[in-house]
Amino acid sequence: MTKFHSDLLVIGSGLSGLGAALHAAERGLTVALVTKNSVSVSCSIEAQGGIASVIDIQTDSFSKHISDTINAGVGLNKPEIVEYFVRRGPEAIKEMELRGIRFTKNSKGGFDLGKEGGHSERRVVHAGDITGQQIISVVAQEALKHPLISIYENHTAVDLITTNKFKIGSDNRVVGCYVLTPDESVELFAANTVLLATGGCGKVYLYTSNPRVTSGDGVAIGMRAGLSAINMEMIQFHPTILHHEKATSVLISEALRGEGGILKTVDGNPVMEGVHPLKDLAPRDIVARAIDAHLKQSGDDFIYLDMTHLGADFLYKRFPNITNICKSVGIDIANDPIPVVPAAHYMCGGLKATPEGVTDIPGLFVAGEIAHTGLHGANRLASNSLLEAAVMAREVVHHIDTYLHSHDFPEKCNIPLWNDEGITDSPENIVIKQNWEEIRHLMWNYVGIVRSNSRLKRAMKRIAVIKEEITEYYWNFKITNDLIELRNLTIVAETIIRSAQKRKESRGLHHNIDFPERQAKAEDTSVSIEELLP
Numbered sequence: 001m002t003k004f005h006s007d008l009l010v011i012g013s014g015l016s017g018l019g020a021a022l023h024a025a026e027r028g029l030t031v032a033l034v035t036k037n038s039v040s041v042s043c044s045i046e047a048q049g050g051i052a053s054v055i056d057i058q059t060d061s062f063s064k065h066i067s068d069t070i071n072a073g074v075g076l077n078k079p080e081i082v083e084y085f086v087r088r089g090p091e092a093i094k095e096m097e098l099r100g101i102r103f104t105k106n107s108k109g110g111f112d113l114g115k116e117g118g119h120s121e122r123r124v125v126h127a128g129d130i131t132g133q134q135i136i137s138v139v140a141q142e143a144l145k146h147p148l149i150s151i152y153e154n155h156t157a158v159d160l161i162t163t164n165k166f167k168i169g170s171d172n173r174v175v176g177c178y179v180l181t182p183d184e185s186v187e188l189f190a191a192n193t194v195l196l197a198t199g200g201c202g203k204v205y206l207y208t209s210n211p212r213v214t215s216g217d218g219v220a221i222g223m224r225a226g227l228s229a230i231n232m233e234m235i236q237f238h239p240t241i242l243h244h245e246k247a248t249s250v251l252i253s254e255a256l257r258g259e260g261g262i263l264k265t266v267d268g269n270p271v272m273e274g275v276h277p278l279k280d281l282a283p284r285d286i287v288a289r290a291i292d293a294h295l296k297q298s299g300d301d302f303i304y305l306d307m308t309h310l311g312a313d314f315l316y317k318r319f320p321n322i323t324n325i326c327k328s329v330g331i332d333i334a335n336d337p338i339p340v341v342p343a344a345h346y347m348c349g350g351l352k353a354t355p356e357g358v359t360d361i362p363g364l365f366v367a368g369e370i371a372h373t374g375l376h377g378a379n380r381l382a383s384n385s386l387l388e389a390a391v392m393a394r395e396v397v398h399h400i401d402t403y404l405h406s407h408d409f410p411e412k413c414n415i416p417l418w419n420d421e422g423i424t425d426s427p428e429n430i431v432i433k434q435n436w437e438e439i440r441h442l443m444w445n446y447v448g449i450v451r452s453n454s455r456l457k458r459a460m461k462r463i464a465v466i467k468e469e470i471t472e473y474y475w476n477f478k479i480t481n482d483l484i485e486l487r488n489l490t491i492v493a494e495t496i497i498r499s500a501q502k503r504k505e506s507r508g509l510h511h512n513i514d515f516p517e518r519q520a521k522a523e524d525t526s527v528s529i530e531e532l533l534p
């Protein structure tokens with residue numbers, strides 16, 4: 001038996017995880033939420049730009065937002081799914097305002113709408129340049145004080161428990177998860193439903209805008225439970241991450257280009273001139289690729305984002321957070337161009353799910369970046385991610401509730417506790433550090449912004465060696481947080497490579513010099529755990 005039992009176990013504490021926990025508790029469900037760091041560390045918190053939603057119906061429309069999303073996604077999106085999310089945008093914003101989230105308003109009291117790459121209209125609702133922080137601080141505070149929600153920080157999910165795997169029921173379903181606690185024991189968290197909301201996998205790459213926690217855990221956990229991963233080759237590289245030795249992984253929001261920022265080479269030439277009609281506001285895949293090509297050809301280490309023509313008054317007021325971050329490393333954005341480089345930012349693929357987060361395994365749900373619903377296609381439109389997280393957090397809970405009311409849970413007393421008999425402490429933790437760094441380097445060099453068949457083949461060869469070492473470690477030694485992350489990172493890296501090898505074309509974020517053309521029909525790639533190395 002276990003002391004941890006809930007109607008819903010949420011794994012992850014970004015907007016989709018915390019939001020769903022809150023919705024579920026407001027419906028009277030008991031919720032356990034585990035997060036491997038704290039509720040103040042997530043990609044949602046880092047989101048600067050805002051939430052894309054049709055607000056100004058004088059100039060904007062659902063059909064424009066839908067077509068911008070599909071253009072950015074290069075037709076790999078599912079149009080009906082795009083419509084599903086776009087139409088729910090205004091309601092999601094309203095709900096956030098009702099919770100007390102304060103978005104920036106204009107002088108007439110309406111939303112001050114921002115613009116970002118690929119958007120044909122101003123439709124990005126924001127809270128200064130710290131939208132994610134504002135949202136999460138409100139949602140987390142409510143979740144932390146809700147009596148039906150128990151939050152377990154510094155707890156790392158190890159593996160899901162399915163009835164089939166443990167032979168404890170006639171029909172396959174998820175009944176809980178093994179979780180590593182801060183005292184390094186593994187506890188059984190029994191739950192009638194589980195929501196994976198662990199975000200993306202930026203840490204699979206050497207350079208990323210993501211916080212340290214994004215090792216793709218949920219994707220690996222879901223795949224091991226039997227879900228397929230779709231379009232995992234579609235990794236979005238954000239064009240503008242601050243390039244400074246004292247500040248790593250710092251996002252410089254696309255909203256700066258939305259207000260007139262210009263990308264320039266170190267010699268002062270505009271990077272996007274003649275590349276795309278939208279120039280600096282072209283979709284991210286196009287901008288990131290143009291920068292990458294320039295850096296490779298020139299040998300420069302970075303380019304500049306020049307805001308100096310926009311004036312100190314406007315810049316300091318509109319972007320106070322970015323002003324301060326840059327100031328802390330000696331850059332005054334009103335007078336100095338900002339050195340930037342592209343870096344891994346967002347996972348456009350993910351675990352196969354409906355837009356309501358329903359997966360192929362009963363009792364298992366997903367929400368947010370981890371989910372592949374068909375919204376983003378081959379390249380996510382800027383600020384559609386918080387929209388997706390907010391909408392899914394609410395919609396998934398309807399389905400969780402329905403599931404709970406239509407099932408009995410007789411197997412909960414039979415779930416085995418974690419067994420680590422015969423397991424010893426790891427003799428050499430350097431193996432973990434070495435492999436972690438090697439994966440991130442090889443993914444950056446071989447499976448980055450521009451790929452080729454031979455680079456993908458080399459990457460797969462290296463992953464095979466690393467995987468063998470990690471698997472041996474996992475089964476023979478006591479598990480640690482680092483080992484769990486590395487095991488997951490390896491699976492995700494391999495899945496990205498396999499997906500990239502399956503796509504015999506270049507489309508959106510996936511650019512393979514051996515298949516430079518786009519195929520006539522847009523098709524998803526899919527990888528299951530059975531296709532991966534043992």
Ligand code: SIN
Binds near residue numbers: 255346381383384
């Ligand atoms: C940004 O502010 O540039 C990031 C927003 C996003 O990824 O949608």
